[in-house]
Amino acid sequence: MQLYKKTEAATGIPWHYIAAVDQYERNVRLSRKDLPDPDGAISIYFSPEQWAGAANPNHEDKHPVSISFFGGAGIDGNGNRKASRFEGEDALQAFANHVLKYGTDNENFRIALWEYYHRDKAVGIIMGFAKVFNEFGRIDLEGNAFPVPYRSNHSYKNTWGDARGWGGRRMHEGTDIFAGYGVPVRATSYGIVEMKGWNRFGGWRIGIRDLNNNYHYYAHMSGFAKDINVGDVVEPGKLIGGVGSSGYGPPGTSGKFPPHLHYGMYKDNGFTEWAFDPFPHLRKWERLEKKAKQR
Template sequence: MMILLGDFSTFLFISKVNSILEMGENMKHRLLIPLLLFVIVSIPNLIVDAEDSNHEARLKMYKDYELASGVPWYEIAAIDQYERNTYKFKEGSDKLKYDTISIFITNERWSGPENPYYYDNDSYTINLFGGIGKDGNGDGVADINNEEDVMYTMVEYIRSFDTFKEALNSYYQQDQAVKIIEEIAQLFKHFDTIVLDKRCLPVSKRYSYSFQDNYGTARSWGGARSHEGIDIFANYSTPVLATAYGVVEIMGWNDYGGYRIGIRDIYNTYQYYAHLQGYEGDLKEGDIVEPGQVIGYVGSTGYGKEGTSGKFPPHLHFGLYKYDGRCEWAFNPYPHLRRWEKEEQ
């Protein structure tokens, strides 16, 4: 798409560039990026058409900021996606509504922990009190309610560290959050898109299988506990399929689940596949999988030391867990399995 600027806009832009070029190197660096973002992000001709999906608008924004800052788009996108997954669990996040992004920065972090002005939007005093808020659209105001300022602030925060992981560790200070964001970035980079919504059943409909809603029923082996999943009964060696695009977080033996696989998708959802007879090929932790990919085979392993099998009929235990930014909790896979089953008809 061509960038068409009116005569006054062109004059204003050229004047700003000439003024900046006359400044010192440090000042040039600080001001050229916001100006470039102004051209890339704010010019009306570059706004995504109304009929375009929010996915397209988001991806365009990420890539515009990559062009202006040098931070890879999939790293920016991964932070925004993680925030999208967790913002509703954060106190005060409901007060901030942006058109495109979901990044939530607390007022304390934005303005500075000792800043007497809780809703400060002055870059000088924000910086003076150790806040991170910045003016991203060049209007002279560091506005926490403006998504361009928020996105620019986050991108500049990332740029202030030597590595992406260092930035995440400093900002989130939670190993689980850092790991999940890195995995989301890995998925976005690998598939070169943020549209990774396809889902499928964990067993192929070409094979015989059955399942009922037995989520939450009592289990006694290893102590009284609740059944955190759905049992899908099928014959030995029935292929087990990845239900989503994801990263293999864990593989190996678990005394309860036997040979199992844990996979995380871009929505902070952890898919747990247990009682497997074995794994597919050379699948390993850290690998990327996609919906319908064979990852293992139905078995009856578990309830004992490694190699224990046959204590119950062959079936796949399938569980779903959500990480909300503070803790991980199980939820019932049954309605999702039924929906995926229906979608495959």
């Protein structure tokens, strides 16, 4: 946070924008094959060609003067007379310089992100992160909640990978939590609502992106909370709707199966997104919530 605030003071770029970019990079860095662990502070990524300059014969160049000569993004941000893409302050200042070519307001920051990533989804995710950080005014946003109240009458088992036949053969990408109609459904993490509405498979459903770049998919709901909309920031335990049996047809279809919440989780690595088994997370969150209630 000190580095983000320092950059804001020096450049006028709101700290939550810089924090959002760094958070996105931290989440997708496993897909960066040529980047070892940074110095522990900042994870913003530059490829060797970006940093040193495409025409530079030495893509690991750390000399600010020669990097500048070849049009590279690298800069000495910490005053040690070296420009290293592996040093957080250097990478942070280099990215700030990129943003300043366009502007520090919301729309120009979006343009700067597009020119850097050339991926609409990356731009949307980062702007969502920025909104969450700005809403709470801090970056230490951790903690989770079980998607239905701990004391509600519910049951679930690991149904990941089970066959599903409606609409064509497909596998079950989530965990079904069975409960009565209208049992409250809650956000499991800090995040932002990316999707809300009808899906012929999932019925009334909501999608929430958390700060670890996980997309949480809540489906077959009976309806939505009145104050929940796309773009809203949520925190663990926030009411988002109720358990239902909607789906498997056009809008309004309901009752083709027992009421339950389909809960899925998807991961984005900066290039593609895939589903993973949420069952271990659900068990952990339920256990932690039970322990907290017993205190």
